[in-house]
Amino acid sequence: MSIEVINITKRFGHFTAIDNVSLKIPDGELVALLGPSGSGKTTLLRIIAGLEEFEPGHDADILFHGQSVVGNRVAERRVGFVFQHYALFRHQSVFENIAFGLRVRRGKNRVSRAAIRERVTELIHLIQLDGLEKRYPDQLSGGQRQRVALARALAIEPKFLLLDEPFGALDARVRQNLRRWLRRLHDEIKLTSLFVTHDQEEALELADRVIVMNQGRIEQEGTPVDVFHHPKNAFVMDFLGNVNLFHGRVVAGQIVFDSAHATREGEEVPLFVRPHEIELSADNPDDTGFPATIRRVQLAGAFAKIELVDGSGKEIYVEMSHEKFRRRPFDVEDSVFVVPTQSVVFHEDYVI
Amino acid sequence: MKWKFKQHSVLPGFGMTLGVALTYLGLIVLLPLSLLVWNTSSLSWSEFLKVVCSAQIVASYKLTFGASFLAAVVNAVFGFIAAWTLTRYRFPGKKLLDAIVDMPFAMPTAVSGIALTTIYAPNGWIGYWFAKAGMKIAYTPIGVFIALTFIGLPFVVRTLQPSLDDLDKEIEEAAESLGATKWQTFWRVILPSVLPALATGFTLAFARALGEYGSVVFISGNLPMKTEITALLIYTKLEQFDYAGATAISVVMLGASFVLMLIINMTQWYARKGKK
Numbered sequence: 001m002s003i004e005v006i007n008i009t010k011r012f013g014h015f016t017a018i019d020n021v022s023l024k025i026p027d028g029e030l031v032a033l034l035g036p037s038g039s040g041k042t043t044l045l046r047i048i049a050g051l052e053e054f055e056p057g058h059d060a061d062i063l064f065h066g067q068s069v070v071g072n073r074v075a076e077r078r079v080g081f082v083f084q085h086y087a088l089f090r091h092q093s094v095f096e097n098i099a100f101g102l103r104v105r106r107g108k109n110r111v112s113r114a115a116i117r118e119r120v121t122e123l124i125h126l127i128q129l130d131g132l133e134k135r136y137p138d139q140l141s142g143g144q145r146q147r148v149a150l151a152r153a154l155a156i157e158p159k160f161l162l163l164d165e166p167f168g169a170l171d172a173r174v175r176q177n178l179r180r181w182l183r184r185l186h187d188e189i190k191l192t193s194l195f196v197t198h199d200q201e202e203a204l205e206l207a208d209r210v211i212v213m214n215q216g217r218i219e220q221e222g223t224p225v226d227v228f229h230h231p232k233n234a235f236v237m238d239f240l241g242n243v244n245l246f247h248g249r250v251v252a253g254q255i256v257f258d259s260a261h262a263t264r265e266g267e268e269v270p271l272f273v274r275p276h277e278i279e280l281s282a283d284n285p286d287d288t289g290f291p292a293t294i295r296r297v298q299l300a301g302a303f304a305k306i307e308l309v310d311g312s313g314k315e316i317y318v319e320m321s322h323e324k325f326r327r328r329p330f331d332v333e334d335s336v337f338v339v340p341t342q343s344v345v346f347h348e349d350y351v352i
Numbered sequence: 353m354k355w356k357f358k359q360h361s362v363l364p365g366f367g368m369t370l371g372v373a374l375t376y377l378g379l380i381v382l383l384p385l386s387l388l389v390w391n392t393s394s395l396s397w398s399e400f401l402k403v404v405c406s407a408q409i410v411a412s413y414k415l416t417f418g419a420s421f422l423a424a425v426v427n428a429v430f431g432f433i434a435a436w437t438l439t440r441y442r443f444p445g446k447k448l449l450d451a452i453v454d455m456p457f458a459m460p461t462a463v464s465g466i467a468l469t470t471i472y473a474p475n476g477w478i479g480y481w482f483a484k485a486g487m488k489i490a491y492t493p494i495g496v497f498i499a500l501t502f503i504g505l506p507f508v509v510r511t512l513q514p515s516l517d518d519l520d521k522e523i524e525e526a527a528e529s530l531g532a533t534k535w536q537t538f539w540r541v542i543l544p545s546v547l548p549a550l551a552t553g554f555t556l557a558f559a560r561a562l563g564e565y566g567s568v569v570f571i572s573g574n575l576p577m578k579t580e581i582t583a584l585l586i587y588t589k590l591e592q593f594d595y596a597g598a599t600a601i602s603v604v605m606l607g608a609s610f611v612l613m614l615i616i617n618m619t620q621w622y623a624r625k626g627k628k
Contacts (some may be wrong), residue, residue: 051525074528081529087522091544101530104540156530 001049001159001192002027004063009055010043010216012268017043018054019216025194025209028184033196035213036239041196042084042164044213047196049081049162050074064159080191082154083251084165084304088137094148095133098123101156123151143174148220150182154191163195179206200240204228212236235348237272244278246271246340269345275319277342280306280330282345289337292316294330306330308338387605391599403600413583415493417608418422419581420561423500428554431508438509439516453510456503460567468499469570491573496581499567511556515549529614548620562609 230235434495
């Protein structure tokens with residue numbers, strides 16, 4: 001089922017957390033809501049779940065599968081919500097936690113004991129915690145708790161899955177494993193899912209589509225490839241990875257790099273360059289580079305990371321493959337020329 | 353698990369603190385209590401039984417334990433509501449209300465006793481209306497029950513407050529998102545989470561009521577076989593210089609209270625252990 005959010009605004013006192021946001025999440029997709037803290041992403045997720053009210057407006061609406069759910073209580077919306085800190089019931093075992101949503105059903109929706117046992121056992125198998133059903137949340141690791149929270153949400157056969165910073169409280173390794181596991185799970189059950197994250201790597205790696213939020217507004221939405229390679233503005237480019245900001249000037253219709261002082265003729269233009277889109281060379285053949293000094297070389301990791309300073313003291317970050325680095329190694333204190341190979345210009349003011 | 357007597361800790365002083373704790377407890381609590389038992393031993397076994405099983409005294413046990421238990425139950429219910437209101441909501445005068453909860457702690461019990469009697473006596477503010485309806489409160493077991501409720505309330509509220517404060521709002525939201533009604537959320541999630549604190553509050557209120565004297569003697573009217581509490585009978589025996597009789601009743605009270613407290617604490621201990 002699809003989710004549609006139309007013209008939603010939310011204010012906390014004088015602070016506008018969500019500023020007239022509209023978005024659509026197609027059926028069966030895994031979508032990331034990405035943004036820095038305070039960008040309104042969690043509030044938006046909570047509004048969709050019905051845990052938070054929004055400002056009433058004649059055109060504001062939330063549709064599940066084309067039907068308005070405004071005025072429906074959380075319990076009626078049948079969304080699986082996974083909380084950032086899991087919110088497991090500490091006095092209940094893993095089994096009871098997962099069974100909770102089935103046990104509370106009354107009247108004609110009542111689920112028999114046998115059916116509950118069957119469903120919960122199936123879910124425990126799905127989250128790979130077989131044999132741990134009698135444990136209490138205090139006896140589980142962070143990753144295990146997270147999976148229990150997920151199974152508990154799935155037990156009610158929700159229409160959607162909403163996850164608030166699902167990996168936020170886990171350490172890096174567990175996070176990576178759980179991320180891949182969640183992606184495989186999604187491919188298996190195809191449940192429309194929306195997750196909130198402030199980690200761009202997580203969003204790009206996991207999601208079918210990414211919605212980038214900032215200050216209560218949507219900056220850009222699209223596939224991970226789209227938002228990474230064609231950022232709409234400086235914020236998105238900066239948020240999706242490190243960037244270097246250079247000043248350039250326009251000379252005869254062409255942008256020429258200028259290391260620090262752009263007070264000469266022509267229009268001054270801010271240029272954004274990703275660390276891996278910079279070449280370093282000993283000489284300056286086409287006169288397209290500018291001089292800088294290497295301050296630090298960091299070789300541990302997937303890339304060689306080089307930190308430089310130009311004449312004005314501005315820091316420049318460069319990434320290159322180890323192979324390339326081996327072909328032409330650099331050392332600290334070397335003087336080199338920095339040659340951006342690709343850059344992006346945004347016609348707006350943005351300060352990194 | 354193997355029993356380790358000495359646990360390693362960054363802070364030194366397990367031996368010293370245990371020593372101080374034991375000495376302190378011994379001097380303040382155990383020494384007077386053992387003297388009580390010592391004094392009773394001047395009675396022969398049959399004399400002892402004759403004192404502690406006399407009809408008047410048995411009636412007082414029933415009233416004391418019955419009224420204390422009922423008062424603690426009522427306090428558990430209304431104390432929960434009061435603690436909930438004080439932790440969950442913001443309203444004008446909240447600080448004042450919070451302070452009022454402690455009043456029964458701070459007031460001399462005789463003062464509360466006289467105040468309660470004045471209000472609930474047949475010519476008092478509230479007692480008048482009940483008297484009109486043909487119901488007597490002061491000088492009946494109901495009066496005893498009211499006095500014991502009064503002095504027990506802060507115990508429940510104060511033990512529950514931190515526990516309710518710690519309760520994550522997300523837990524309730526999670527229950528609701530899973531389809532639970534407000535009522536189910538309360539019974540299945542909130543209550544079990546704060547049950548240990550509630551049990552502690554109940555136990556404290558109950559224990560306090562068992563030993564209460566000052567606030568009860570005025571409102572009860574002290575009618576033999578009807579509204580005499582055990583503490584009063586002990587006092588009466590002392591006034592008659594029947595020290596052995598007084599201590600005999602005390603020993604029975606002490607034993608019964610100790611066993612009750614032990615049972616309540618053990619149930620809690622087992623309930624918690626089951627989850628570890």
